Amino acid sequence: MENSTVTVIKEEKALSSVRVGQKAMISAIKSCPAELLHKLVSMGIVAGSEVTVTQRGFFGSPINIHLLGSVLSLRSAEAAHIQVQPL
Amino acid sequence: MTDITTTFDDNCPKSIALVGNPNCGKTTLFNGLTGSRYKVANYPGVTVERKEGSLSLPHGSCARIVDLPGTYALVGSSVDEKIVTQFLRGELAGNSKPDLIVAVVDATNLERNLFLISELIDTGYPIVLAINMMDAAERAGIKIYAELLSRALDLPVVPITARSKSGFPSLLQAITKALETPSPSSKRLGWIAQEHPLRRAIEDQSPLGPASSDPHIITTIGSLRYAWIRSVVRKTTSQSSNDDIPVVSPLDRLLTSRIWGLPIMLGIFGLIFQAIFLWAQLPMEIISGAVDSLSAWATSALPPGILTSLIAEGIIPGVGNVIVFVPQIAILFFCIGFLEDSGYLSRAAFLLDNFMRKVGLQGRAFIPLLSSFACAVPGILSTRSIPTRSDRLATIMIAPLMSCSARLPVYAVLIAAFIPPTLVGGFVSLQGLVLLGMYLLGVVGACVVAWALKKCLLWKESCFYVMEMPPLRKPILRIILRGVYDSVASFLKNATTIILACSIIVWFLASYPKPEAGYQGNPVQASYAGQLGTAIEPAIKPLGFNWEIGIAILSSFPAREVFVTTLSTIYNIGDDDDEHTGLVKTLQERNQSGLFSTLTALSLMVFYVFACMCMSTLAVCKRETDSWGWTLGMFGYMTALAYVASFAVFQVGSLILK
Ligand SMILES: Nc1nc2c(ncn2[C@@H]2O[C@H](COP(=O)(O)OP(=O)(O)OP(=O)(O)O)[C@@H](O)[C@H]2O)c(=O)[nH]1
Ligand SMILES: [Mg+2]
Numbered sequence: 001m002e003n004s005t006v007t008v009i010k011e012e013k014a015l016s017s018v019r020v021g022q023k024a025m026i027s028a029i030k031s032c033p034a035e036l037l038h039k040l041v042s043m044g045i046v047a048g049s050e051v052t053v054t055q056r057g058f059f060g061s062p063i064n065i066h067l068l069g070s071v072l073s074l075r076s077a078e079a080a081h082i083q084v085q086p087l
Numbered sequence: 088m089t090d091i092t093t094t095f096d097d098n099c100p101k102s103i104a105l106v107g108n109p110n111c112g113k114t115t116l117f118n119g120l121t122g123s124r125y126k127v128a129n130y131p132g133v134t135v136e137r138k139e140g141s142l143s144l145p146h147g148s149c150a151r152i153v154d155l156p157g158t159y160a161l162v163g164s165s166v167d168e169k170i171v172t173q174f175l176r177g178e179l180a181g182n183s184k185p186d187l188i189v190a191v192v193d194a195t196n197l198e199r200n201l202f203l204i205s206e207l208i209d210t211g212y213p214i215v216l217a218i219n220m221m222d223a224a225e226r227a228g229i230k231i232y233a234e235l236l237s238r239a240l241d242l243p244v245v246p247i248t249a250r251s252k253s254g255f256p257s258l259l260q261a262i263t264k265a266l267e268t269p270s271p272s273s274k275r276l277g278w279i280a281q282e283h284p285l286r287r288a289i290e291d292q293s294p295l296g297p298a299s300s301d302p303h304i305i306t307t308i309g310s311l312r313y314a315w316i317r318s319v320v321r322k323t324t325s326q327s328s329n330d331d332i333p334v335v336s337p338l339d340r341l342l343t344s345r346i347w348g349l350p351i352m353l354g355i356f357g358l359i360f361q362a363i364f365l366w367a368q369l370p371m372e373i374i375s376g377a378v379d380s381l382s383a384w385a386t387s388a389l390p391p392g393i394l395t396s397l398i399a400e401g402i403i404p405g406v407g408n409v410i411v412f413v414p415q416i417a418i419l420f421f422c423i424g425f426l427e428d429s430g431y432l433s434r435a436a437f438l439l440d441n442f443m444r445k446v447g448l449q450g451r452a453f454i455p456l457l458s459s460f461a462c463a464v465p466g467i468l469s470t471r472s473i474p475t476r477s478d479r480l481a482t483i484m485i486a487p488l489m490s491c492s493a494r495l496p497v498y499a500v501l502i503a504a505f506i507p508p509t510l511v512g513g514f515v516s517l518q519g520l521v522l523l524g525m526y527l528l529g530v531v532g533a534c535v536v537a538w539a540l541k542k543c544l545l546w547k548e549s550c551f552y553v554m555e556m557p558p559l560r561k562p563i564l565r566i567i568l569r570g571v572y573d574s575v576a577s578f579l580k581n582a583t584t585i586i587l588a589c590s591i592i593v594w595f596l597a598s599y600p601k602p603e604a605g606y607q608g609n610p611v612q613a614s615y616a617g618q619l620g621t622a623i624e625p626a627i628k629p630l631g632f633n634w635e636i637g638i639a640i641l642s643s644f645p646a647r648e649v650f651v652t653t654l655s656t657i658y659n660i661g662d663d664d665d666e667h668t669g670l671v672k673t674l675q676e677r678n679q680s681g682l683f684s685t686l687t688a689l690s691l692m693v694f695y696v697f698a699c700m701c702m703s704t705l706a707v708c709k710r711e712t713d714s715w716g717w718t719l720g721m722f723g724y725m726t727a728l729a730y731v732a733s734f735a736v737f738q739v740g741s742l743i744l745k
Contacts, residue, residue: 028306029302029306032302034298034299034300034301034302034305035164035474035551036164036551036553037302037305037306038160038162038164038298038305039159039160039164039474039551039553040553041160041305041306041308041309042159042160042162042202042203042309043159043199043202043553043555044198044199044202044313046306046309046310046313047306047310048310048313048314049313052334054334054335055335055340055343055437056345057345057437057438057440057441058345058441059441061440061441062437062440062441062450062552064335064343064437064556066334066335068196068198068199069195069196069197069198069199070195070196070199070555070556070558071334071335071555071556072553072554072555072556073433073436073437073440073450073552073553073554073555073556074551074552074553074554075440075444075551075552077551078551078552078553
C-alpha cells in the first residue's frame with residue numbers, strides 16, 4: 001500500500017498494454033477526469049490492488065480484469081490511465 | 088419525479104432505505120420482505136427508480152421500506168446512482184430522510200461492497216448490515232464471521248440469503264431494534280490514520296456533500312478506505328484456498344472468446360426467433376380456432392342486430408386476433424428472462440462494445456436496447472444506468488427502433504399469411520428468417536441513426552465504460568416464469584382495455600353511416616373510417632397501401648397491436664358473407680384475388696419496423712429527456728424513416744417484379 005517505500009524498480013506500464021493472464025499491481029491512476037476517477041476508485045482500482053487481465057476483445061478493447069474477487073470490464077482508453085507494475 | 092408507486096398512511100411513520108452495490112440482491116430482499124414482485128435480474132442496473140413498499144415488523148408495528156438503485160459510491164455518475172445520494176440527502180420530492188439504512192452487501196464480493204458501507208458509516212445514519220448471498224459464499228468456500236464483522240464495523244450484522252428468505256427473522260429483529268433505539272453510526276472517518284498528512288483536507292469532505300474534484304484527494308481517500316476494508320476483511324473472514332478454480336470459468340471464456348463469442352451470440356438470437364415461430368404454432372392454432380368458432384357461434388346464436396354485429400364483427404375478432412399472440416409473447420419474454428438472469432447480457436455487452444463504439448454508443452447500451460425488444464418503455468428507463476448524457480440520449484432515441492412485442496402481432500399475421508412455411512436447408516423456417524430480418528432491419532436502422540446523431544447533433548464529451556461482470560448463474564425458472572406471467576398479464580390487460588376500446592370505436596366508424604340503398608361497393612368504404620382512409624390513400628399509395636390499410640395504420644397510433652384488430656374488423660364488416668374466418672385466412676384469400684400483394688405485406692412490415700406508433704414510448708421519452716424537442720424529434724425522424732423505407736421497398740420491389 002505504501003507506494004513511497006523503496007521497491008526494486010520494475011518497469012511500469014499502462015494496464016491497457018498488459019497481456020492476458022498477466023498479474024499486476026496497480027501503482028497509480030494518471031490524468032483521469034474526476035468523474036471516472038471516482039468510479040474507478042470506488043470499484044477498487046486503487047494503488048496497491050492486485051489485478052489479473054482475464055480477457056480482451058477485438059483490437060484489445062474492452063479489457064476484462066479480475067480484481068477483488070470479481071471481473072470488471074473497461075475500455076482500453078480507460079485502462080490507459082491506470083499504471084501497473086507486472087508481478 | 089413521480090415514481091412513487093404507493094403512498095402510505097401515517098400508521099407507518101418510520102422509513103427504511105435499502106442501499107447497496109448494483110446486483111447484490113436488494114430487490115430480491117425487498118420483494119421477499121414486502122411481497123412485491125419488482126424486476127430482479129443478474130446484471131448491474133436493474134432497478135433504476137425508487138420503489139416503496141410496507142414492511143410488517145414483529146410486535147405488530149410496521150415501516151415503509153424503499154428499494155433504491157444500486158451504486159458503488161455516494162458520488163454517483165449515472166442518473167440511477169445519483170438517485171441514491173439525493174434520497175439520502177432528503178432531496179427527492181415526496182420523501183423525507185429515512186430513519187434507517189439497511190445496507191446490503193454481496194458476501195462473495197465483500198471488499199468492493201464494503202467501500203460503499205464505509206461511506207455510509209460516515210453519513211451518521213443508523214445502519215443495519217445485511218450480508219446477502221450466503222449460499223453462494225458457502226459454495227465458494229468463503230466464511231464470514233458476522234460477530235467479528237459486527238464488532239469491527241460497530242454495526243448490527245445479519246447474514247441472509249434473500250433468494251430463499253433465510254435469515255429474515257433475525258434481520259427483522261435487528262431492524263426493529265434499530266428503529267426503536269436508533270444508534271447513529273459513529274465510526275466517522277474510522278479508516279483515517281490520525282497522523283495522515285492530508286487529514287484536515289480529508290475531514291472537510293462530507294460523504295453526502297459535493298464530490299471532490301482533486302485527483303490527489305480522491306485517490307488518497309480511496310486508498311485509505313480500501314486499506315481499512317482489507318484489514319477488516321482479513322480479521323473477519325476466511326477463504327478456503329481454491330487456487331485450482333479458475334477465476335473465469337471455461338463456459339465464460341467460450342462465451343466471450345474472440346473467435347466463438349460472436350457466432351454463439353448470433354446463434355442464440357437465431358434460436359430465439361426460431362422458437363417464437365415454431366414452438367408457438369400449435370397453441371396459436373388452438374386459440375385462433377377457438378376465436379373463430381366463438382365468433383361463428385355469436386353470429387348464429389344471438390339475434391341479428393347492431394349488438395350482435397358489434398360483438399361478432401368488432402369485439403371478438405378484434406380482441407381475439409390480439410390474444411392469439413400470447414404464446415409468442417410468452418416465448419419472447421421467456422427467452423429474454425433467461426438471458427437476463429443468466430448474466431449473459433453483460434457478456435454480450437463486452438462482445439459488442441467495439442462495434443457499439445463505432446456507431447457512437449457503448450457496450451452498456453446493449454442492455455436497454457435488448458429490453459426494448461420486449462417493450463421500449465422499460466428499455467428507455469434502463470438507460471438511466473448509462474453514465475454519459477450523450478450516450479444516454481442517443482440510446483433513448485434509437486430504443487424504439489428495436490422491434491417490441493407489440494409489433495410481433497403485426498409481423499406475425501403478415502408473415503403467416505404471405506410467407507410460405509417452407510424450411511430452408513431442411514430445418515430453418517423461412518418465416519422465422521423473415522421475422523429475424525425485420526428485427527435486424529430495426530437494428531441496422533438504429534445503428535445508422537445513432538451514428539448520425541452522435542456525428543451531427545450530440546456534443547462531444549468524455550464518455551466512459553466501466554462495468555462489473557456479474558457471475559454466470561444458472562437461471563432460476565421460478566423467477567423467469569414470474570416475469571413471463573407478469574408480461575402476459577399486462578399484455579392481456581392491454582387487450583381487454585385499450586384494444587377493446589379501439590375495436591369498438593373502429594367498428595363504429597367502419598359501420599356508420601350505413602351505405603344508401605342500392606350501393607354496390609364495399610360498405611366500409613362509405614363509412615366514416617372508409618372516407619378517412621380514402622382521403623389519405625393518395626399519400627400512402629406509393630408505399631403500396633390502399634385505403635383499408637390506411638385506416639388500420641391510423642388506428643394503430645395509440646398502440647401497434649390495434650393494426651391487427653382494425654384490419655380484421657374492417658374485413659369482417661366488408662365481407663358480405665356471414666362466415667367469419669381468421670385474419671390470416673382472409674389475407675390469403677385477398678392475396679389470391681390480387682387485393683393484397685406480398686410486396687405490400689413486406690412494405691407494411693418495414694413501415695412498422697420504423698414507425699413510432701406508441702403513446703407510452705413518447706410519454707416516457709418526454710419524461711426521461713425532459714425535452715419536447717427530443718420527443719418530437721423521435722416521432723418525426725421515425726415517421727420519416729418509415730415512409731422513406733416503405734417507399735423504397737415497394738417501388739424497388741415493383742420494378743424488380745416487372
Ligand atoms: N445465490 C443467490 N443469488 C441471489 C440472492 N439474492 C439475489 N440473488 C440473485 O442476484 C441477482 C441480482 O438480484 P437483484 O435483486 O436484482 O439485485 P439488485 O441489488 O436489486 O440489483 P440492481 O437493481 O441492479 O442494483 C439476481 O440474479 C438474483 O436472483 C441470494 O441470496 N443468493
Ligand atoms: Mg434492484
